[in-house]
Amino acid sequence: xxxxxxxxxALNIQEGKTATLTCNYTNxxxxxxxxYRQDPGRGPVFLLLIRENEKEKxxxxxxxxxxxxxxxxxxxxxASQPADSAxxxxxxxxxxxxxxxxxxxxxxxxxxxP
Amino acid sequence: xxxxxxxxxxxFRKEGQNVTLSCEQNLxxxxxxxYRQDPGQGLRLIxxxxxxxxxxxxxxxxxxxxxxxxxxSFPLTVTSAQKNPTAFYxxxxxxxxxGQPQHFGDGTxxxxx
Numbered sequence: 001x002x003x004x005x006x007x008x009x010a011l012n013i014q015e016g017k018t019a020t021l022t023c024n025y026t027n028x029x030x031x032x033x034x035x036y037r038q039d040p041g042r043g044p045v046f047l048l049l050i051r052e053n054e055k056e057k058x059x060x061x062x063x064x065x066x067x068x069x070x071x072x073x074x075x076x077x078x079a080s081q082p083a084d085s086a087x088x089x090x091x092x093x094x095x096x097x098x099x100x101x102x103x104x105x106x107x108x109x110x111x112x113x114p
Numbered sequence: 115x116x117x118x119x120x121x122x123x124x125x126f127r128k129e130g131q132n133v134t135l136s137c138e139q140n141l142x143x144x145x146x147x148x149y150r151q152d153p154g155q156g157l158r159l160i161x162x163x164x165x166x167x168x169x170x171x172x173x174x175x176x177x178x179x180x181x182x183x184x185x186x187s188f189p190l191t192v193t194s195a196q197k198n199p200t201a202f203y204x205x206x207x208x209x210x211x212x213g214q215p216q217h218f219g220d221g222t223x224x225x226x227x
Contacts, residue, residue, distance in 0.1 A: 004156075032213055043118075043204050043218030044157075051213065089156065091216070101172070102216060104149075106156040 003027065004092055006105040013080055014113055021075040021108045023090035030092040033073050035064060038087045038107065047088075048075075080112045116141045120205050120219035126227050127192065127199060135190045135222045137205035146188040147206040147216065150174060157204065163188055164210075192224060200226050 003026045013019050023033070032051045036044035050057045050066045050073065057064045063076040077084050087107040094101070118139045127133045139146065145164045149157040159172030163182040177196025182188050188207075192199045202223050206216040 034215055036216075041221070041223075043120075043206075043220045044216075045218070046215035049213055049215060091157075101159060101162065102147075104157040106154060 004090060004103055004105040006088075006090060007108040008106070010109040010111065012111045012113060015080060015082060017080055019077040019080050019084070019110055019112070021088050021090075021110065023073040023075065023105055025071050025092055025103075028094045029068065030094055032093050033064075033066060034091045034093070034102075035062075035073075035075050036089040036091060038089055040087075044089055077110075082112045082114050085111045118205055118207055118217055118219035120203075120222050122222060123220070125222055125224045127224060128227050130194045132191055132193050133224065135192070135203055135205075135224070137188045137190065137219060138186055139188075139205075139207045139217070140186060141207055141209070141217060142185070143207035143217070144185070144210050145208045146182070147208075148172075148178070148180065148188070148190045149204045149206065151202040151204055151221075160190065160203075199224055 005024045007022050034049045035047045037047055038044040048064045050064045061078045065074045087109045089107045090105045091102045121136045147162040148160040151157050158174050160178050161169050161172055161180045163169035166182055166185050169180050169182050179191045202221050204221045205219045208214050208216050
């Protein structure tokens, strides 16, 4: 089965620094990978998507990279702010013709310290 | 504004009791999903439905049942056969097509009395 691993420990960084979160996967080749933000007691909110044939995507202070050889995606938040503190989830969608399922990582808790 | 509404926010179940979690969406999305979230385990798929009157089991369907009689609604029943139902339950929907993100409700937290 698909296995997706994210930074297992909580990540604490100083305000203004760049936060880098890791998502590693095994087995199937993903059609695309998504990143979500989840606040306590709330549902995840979509942030960014990157396709298997893309190396990098950016949106404002967010950047996602995708290395299908390493089977890894990196999620960067530049100029981090305390408001960025949340849990970040990566989700992988496999071949569109094998089903409509998404596989989620366990999430990384990020705390930005003022 | 369009979105997904889950109710109730908190739910308590007695031993041997079935409970139903509500999920309604007004996004006109075809596919809907139910996930269970436990601490340190991420989201696990219970059931999903791509069209009305059709649904598929996910990885942890045992002890759960669903129905999809209307496009807007996808209720989840946690039956007494589910021995460890305490968790945070999330409903999601998605527009068909490549690259579409999932839209989530704000969850229902189920606890056992």
